[in-house]
Amino acid sequence: MQFLGKNKAPGPKGWPYFGVVFEVKIATLHLTLYDWAKRYGDVFQFNMLGKKFFCINSVDVLRDTFLKEPNATITANRPPTFIGKYSLSNYADVGFASPSPLWTRRRKLTYQLLHAYGEGLTCLEKQILKNLQILKGEVQALDGRNAEPNVVVDNFIWNTVEILLIGRSFGKTGPLQTLLRQLEKHTVISNPGYDTIYSKLPWLRFLPLPASKAYATVSKIRLDLIDQLDKLSNDECAERGIYHTMKEVMKERDKDGKQWLMKENVKCIIYDLYAAGYRTTRAAILSMVHILAKRPDLQRELQKEMDTVIGSEREPRLSDRGDCPRIESFILETLRYISHLPLFVFHAASQSTSIGGYDVEKDTVIVANSWTMHHSEKYWDEPFSFKAERFLDSNGQLFPATHPIRKRLLVFGLGKRSCIGEVFAKSRTFLFLSTLLQTTTIVEPEGITLPEFDPRAMVPGIVIQPQPFEVRFVVRSKRNS
């Protein structure tokens, strides 16, 4: 494709080199881009700190770009990052690396593993059931008291991650979770602001600065994690997780005798799974708990569906999902409403091209503005109202994935860089939510006002998070509610 460099998209002008940096709050960039989309339309461009950004605000333009060639391939790159280069061994992972033949194999392998585990491998049923029983026990123990729900949510997710990795969970004080939880203390390294500074001045990593220490500590934790996984996967144990399969794949050799999946890759992929999987699932589940506490009518409806389909005698199963359209629609609406990866993960153009009729230069950062797409009045009726039935037809059935309304929901991305954990995330969210609805009624805390849930007020980050809050879990069998 010939690049003429003449047909520039509209956008704010900004300052030389600094661009728009003084006009935006980096942490809540999505809110500024939402306003700019109203001014400039489906696509616009801007400069910031010497980098060019091209922002796509329209579902149709994004589908064209990420799904149709040649742009699907051209825009599948990731921009260079400090974390990718220095913390992830020169992009040895999946999420921060740009495509290459080896990357395609890594992504395919990880996708297949997450898919198989997301669908609920029968060999893990016992472990998944145990996790749900732990969750039940924890909320029952909190019966009627004010509590921060993040504790039970975190325990559920960490147990889930452990089962995914190694086929079983050793609990919060076990060797693996202790390490995984330590990673959370160093989230500064995924902060785009720090990443920009360290990318420009990589020697900063040798100075005794808090962020430099965090980068070093995370590298050390990644090493310890692999050591632990090696030890635990050597145990005599029937359960297997994705680490067992990765160990086997590391033994594979290509026709030329070369190993294609190295230990370094596995280390980095496991870090990716933690980074991409934990905060995303946590934000989604916590938001659901908050919304339900504020909407007793809605909660009763979902409980009714739960009672009819699953009842109180057995644990929810993944196969129940198809019979719970209200719960599924509630999950989808929460994901739309919070759009907690508001700008996805940034892409980059590997060569000059044209998007939405405008020229885009090589190395431009491509921003998929999903926050605007999911809150645009053009696509959604009252986008800042939570409508749990939004994805249901007039018979109360879930719209199929091909329905125009479902096709506007792009929370997991699309195309070559779409989320490889989608099936896993949705299935675990269903199991958590249905167990909660079965066991307790979530009500507002005593003596504290629980504010309405507003996604615009969520805590900033690449993955925005709900503000801390308290609720009460009231055990259902006791109150019969």
Ligand code: HEM
């Ligand atoms: C509600 C939960 C989740 C949401 C909303 C979500 C959403 C996303 C989005 C929007 C992207 C980026 C798409 C792009 O750059 O175009 C992404 C990438 C990714 N997600 Fe998820 N995700 C979730 C959960 C998970 C889970 C549980 C895992 C794994 C355990 C996971 C693993 C990944 C990975 C590895 C990538 C990078 C893929 C690549 O760069 O090729 N995600 N996710």
